[in-house]
Amino acid sequence: MEITFLLGIAALWLVPQGLAFWLFEGRWRAAAWLSGGAMLLAIAVGILGGLAGSNLAPIWIVLALPVCTLWIVGLWIIRGVVVLVRTGQ
Numbered sequence: 001m002e003i004t005f006l007l008g009i010a011a012l013w014l015v016p017q018g019l020a021f022w023l024f025e026g027r028w029r030a031a032a033w034l035s036g037g038a039m040l041l042a043i044a045v046g047i048l049g050g051l052a053g054s055n056l057a058p059i060w061i062v063l064a065l066p067v068c069t070l071w072i073v074g075l076w077i078i079r080g081v082v083v084l085v086r087t088g089q
Contacts, residue, residue, distance in 0.1 A: 013069040
């Protein structure tokens with residue numbers, strides 16, 4: 001059951017993250033890279049630690065995934081508010 005939940009969160013993160021890389025420009029894209037870069041580092045540490053024999057190495061992925069998901073969803077919300085404010089003037 002835990003792996004299904006983890007894969008669900010990963011899918012939840014991957015969709016807005018991929019769309020942000022594709023649709024955002026300028027500083028918005030740089031802010032999206034922050035989430036992507038953090039997740040890539042967590043995955044690298046998890047894989048390298050697992051290959052070294054650590055059974056706690058995947059905890060970095062488990063801890064980083066919800067934080068990165070909240071970051072990218074928050075970024076989409078903030079960008080949406082900024083677009084609404086700019087077009088409303």
